[in-house]
Amino acid sequence: MSEELRTFQRRFVSAATADSIDTACLSLPRGNGKSWLAGHLVGRVLDPADALFRAGTESVLCAASIEQARIVFRFARDLLEPLGEYRFLDSHTRIGITHKATNTRLRVIGSNGKTAMGLVGCPWVIADEPGAWEVNGGTLLHDAITTAQGKPGSPLRAVYIGTLAPALSGWWHDLIDDGSRGMTYVQALRGDPAKWDRWGEIRRCNPLVDISAEFRAKLLAERDDARRDSRLKARFLSYRLNIPSADEATMLLEVDDWERVCGRAVPDRSGRPIVGVDLGGGRAWSAAVAVWQSGRVEAVAVAPGIPSIEEQERRDRVPRGVYRALLDTGALAVADGLRVPTVAHLVNMATSNWGAPARILCDRFRLGELEDQTTGIRVEPRMTRWSEAAEDVRALRRLSKDGPLSCVESSRPLVTASLAAALVKNDDQGSTRLVKRGTNNEGRDDVAAALLLAAGAYEREQRRPTRRRPRHVVAQ
Numbered sequence: 001m002s003e004e005l006r007t008f009q010r011r012f013v014s015a016a017t018a019d020s021i022d023t024a025c026l027s028l029p030r031g032n033g034k035s036w037l038a039g040h041l042v043g044r045v046l047d048p049a050d051a052l053f054r055a056g057t058e059s060v061l062c063a064a065s066i067e068q069a070r071i072v073f074r075f076a077r078d079l080l081e082p083l084g085e086y087r088f089l090d091s092h093t094r095i096g097i098t099h100k101a102t103n104t105r106l107r108v109i110g111s112n113g114k115t116a117m118g119l120v121g122c123p124w125v126i127a128d129e130p131g132a133w134e135v136n137g138g139t140l141l142h143d144a145i146t147t148a149q150g151k152p153g154s155p156l157r158a159v160y161i162g163t164l165a166p167a168l169s170g171w172w173h174d175l176i177d178d179g180s181r182g183m184t185y186v187q188a189l190r191g192d193p194a195k196w197d198r199w200g201e202i203r204r205c206n207p208l209v210d211i212s213a214e215f216r217a218k219l220l221a222e223r224d225d226a227r228r229d230s231r232l233k234a235r236f237l238s239y240r241l242n243i244p245s246a247d248e249a250t251m252l253l254e255v256d257d258w259e260r261v262c263g264r265a266v267p268d269r270s271g272r273p274i275v276g277v278d279l280g281g282g283r284a285w286s287a288a289v290a291v292w293q294s295g296r297v298e299a300v301a302v303a304p305g306i307p308s309i310e311e312q313e314r315r316d317r318v319p320r321g322v323y324r325a326l327l328d329t330g331a332l333a334v335a336d337g338l339r340v341p342t343v344a345h346l347v348n349m350a351t352s353n354w355g356a357p358a359r360i361l362c363d364r365f366r367l368g369e370l371e372d373q374t375t376g377i378r379v380e381p382r383m384t385r386w387s388e389a390a391e392d393v394r395a396l397r398r399l400s401k402d403g404p405l406s407c408v409e410s411s412r413p414l415v416t417a418s419l420a421a422a423l424v425k426n427d428d429q430g431s432t433r434l435v436k437r438g439t440n441n442e443g444r445d446d447v448a449a450a451l452l453l454a455a456g457a458y459e460r461e462q463r464r465p466t467r468r469r470p471r472h473v474v475a476q
Contacts, residue, residue, distance in 0.1 A: 008187075008207050009037055015185045016159050017052060022149055025160045027176050027188040030239045031215060032208045034161045038128045039075025041159060045124045046080060046099055046106060052124070054155070058105040059124040062141060064132040065110045070095060072128050073108055111141050119148035123155045129162035130172045131244075142171050164190075165238035165245075168423070173244075177314075191241030196233075197223055205241050230254070252393065252422040252434060252448055257400040262416075264406035267294040272358040274461070275350060276454030278446045279343060279366040280304075283315075286341045287418070288350040289450040290357065291458045295404030299411040299447050300349050301326075302333050302341040309334060316444055322417065331414040343369040361453040382453055389433035392456030393424060399455055418447035 005013065016024030028034055038061070044050045045059050061076075063069035073095050080086050080097065089096040095108035111133035119125070125145055133141065149156045164173060180186045195201040202219055203209055209216050219240060226236035237245040273290035280286045287301040303312065309323045326332040333349055335341035343366060350357075359378040362370055371379050382388065399405045407415060422445040425435045434449055 004040070005037075006033070006207060006211075008189075009033065009040075012187045013037075013041070015187070018185075021183055021185045022157045023160075023175075023184045024158070025175050025184070025186045025188070027162060027164055027186075027190070027242060028207075029189065029191075029205050029242045030163050031218075032206055034163070035071050035128055036075050038072045038126050038159075038161050039079065041124075041126050042072065042076035042097075042106060043079040045126070046076070046086070046097060046104060048099065048102060048104075053104065054123040055102040055104055057121060057123050057155075058107055059126070060119065060122055061106055061108045061126045061128070062111060063128040066093070066095060066108065068129060068132065069108045069110065072126070073097075076106075119144060119156060120151070121155070122148065123157065125156065125158040127158060127160040127162075130160050131162050131164050131167040133167075133172075139171060163239060164242055168244045189242060191237070191243050193237070193243055196237055196241055196243070197227055199223075202240065250423050250425070252424050252445075252452070253397065253400055253419050257397065258416065258419055260403075261297070261400050261405045261407050262412050264295075264403065266406045266408050267292075267296050269296060269354075270294055272356065273298075273354055274454050274457045275354070275357040275360045276450040276452065276457070277346070277350075277360055277362040277370065278449040278453070279346070279362065279370065280446055281340060281365065283312075283339075285444065285446040286343070286346045287446040287450040288346055289415070289447060289454045290350070290354045291405070291454045295399070295406055295458075297405055297407040297411065297415070297451070297454075298354065299407075299415050299451065300331055300333070300346070300353060301414060301447055302335055302346045302349065304339050304341060305334050305336040306339045318417070318444075326414050326417065329410050329413055331411050343373050347373045359457070361457045363453075380457070382456070386433055388456075392452045393432045393434070395459035396452055396455040399459060405455070415447055415451060418445055418451075421445045422448035 012024070012026045015021065016026075026034070026037070041052075042059075042061055044052045047053055048055070061069055061072055063072065070090075073090070076097065077088055081088070085100060087098045087100055089098075097106040098104070130142070145156070145158050148154055149158065160172070160175065162172070164176065167173065175184070176186055176188050178184075178186070189205045189207070191201050191205045199220070202223060206215070206219060209219060222232070222236055222240060226233040234245040237243040269292055271293050273292045276289045276291075278287045283304065285301050285303045287299065289297065289299045291297055303309065303323070307315070309327065310320070313320055313323050323332065327334065333345070335345050347370070356377055359380055360370070360374060361380050361382050364381045367379075367381050382392075423435055424432045426432050434445065434452060
């Protein structure tokens with residue numbers, strides 16, 4: 001079967017099936033033959049003449065759903081059925097292949113961890129499109145695979161093939177980002193966001209474009225549509241360049257609106273600001289954002305000292321040097337020697353920069369610690385119900401689009417980096433709230449959360465009717 005493979009496929013298969021590798025990952029944009037390649041590997045696992053064949057064993061093919069797995073199953077069936085040596089099961093709920101002479105089997109499952117039990121003695125797991133696995137079930141299935149691999153004498157070898165999207169973070173991203181090491185081999189094609197609409201970059205990320213004029217025409221048409229519509233751009237980045245991206249429906253603030261904020265003239269400080277505070281726990285940062293009555297915005301944040309800033313960049317999957325550059329602006333500080341920054345560190349940083357604020361908005365996390373460090377300052381805990389969160393989101397969007405929010409230059413990189421990581425969730429009633437990205441605080445949205453609280457309080461104060469002094473009438 002190897003003569004049917006393209007160069008990049010041969011390179012992956014050769015490395016993935018080497019004796020020194022027990023986990024192999026291939027990540028490519030859609031349309032580049034990933035499901036076909038998974039079917040090719042299934043065919044080899046069930047071919048008695050192939051080195052991957054293990055007589056009398058049961059291997060597993062898994063995908064986000066049985067229907068998704070059926071696509072790979074059909075590729076494998078097309079390869080094996082003409083040989084007349086196999087029995088195929090393809091019902092609504094069960095799919096499998098058996099080599100009749102040796103009773104060597106393939107079981108097909110969806111990404112539900114409960115169905116992954118019984119991997120003991122399983123030689124191969126072929127995993128199709130892990131980015132599409134359901135959040136809980138997919139994680140359970142991945143855990144079941146790695147647990148089975150860790151058992152003494154286990155023959156299990158796993159091959160993951162898929163696009164990073166639709167997942168925006170998680171274990172599949174971690175596998176790809178960590179790269180090849182030890183018994184894990186990783187091969188990935190991902191585009192450069194700065195070159196996203198250049199044909200040379202699109203072609204580099206889509207190796208099958210050279211053998212299909214139709215595929216080339218489709219990519220060019222989608223590229224042109226993406227230039228006109230940011231929602232289509234997000235989809236193009238995710239599925240044609242393998243750069244998972246959120247569209248406007250899940251972005252806290254659109255790029256154009258934030259550019260308006262950065263493009264406005266910044267007035268001087270006047271009076272005392274409203275300050276939003278987001279206190280971190282675990283791996284998170286702590287952040288504070290000040291909004292003055294004129295709409296002037298400034299931001300500061302404190303990152304843990306352990307692990308190092310360089311390790312946090314790697315862990316959060318941001319380009320090398322991004323966090324170091326934020327430190328150079330003075331807007332970001334590091335809590336040396338601490339895994340969780342103290343509240344006092346953030347409060348001292350904020351008040352030394354801005355003086356005592358008119359009031360502080362925060363959620364209820366670490367509220368007592370914040371109150372202990374802000375004696376004499378009004379602290380207002382903000383509930384995180386859908387209705388109140390949606391009110392703050394609408395306020396930030398209005399103030400950014402129509403003014404008067406304007407951000408000082410030294411704070412722009414810090415706020416921009418956080419807005420890029422900030423995602424919102426919409427419910428059926430039209431309400432919106434900020435949601436954490438991933439499961440390990442790898443979405444650095446702490447500054448955006450603080451900005452959201454401050455902007456909401458700022459707009460509520462602007463709407464409050466001004467009290468007028470009664471005029472005294474002097475008798476004539």
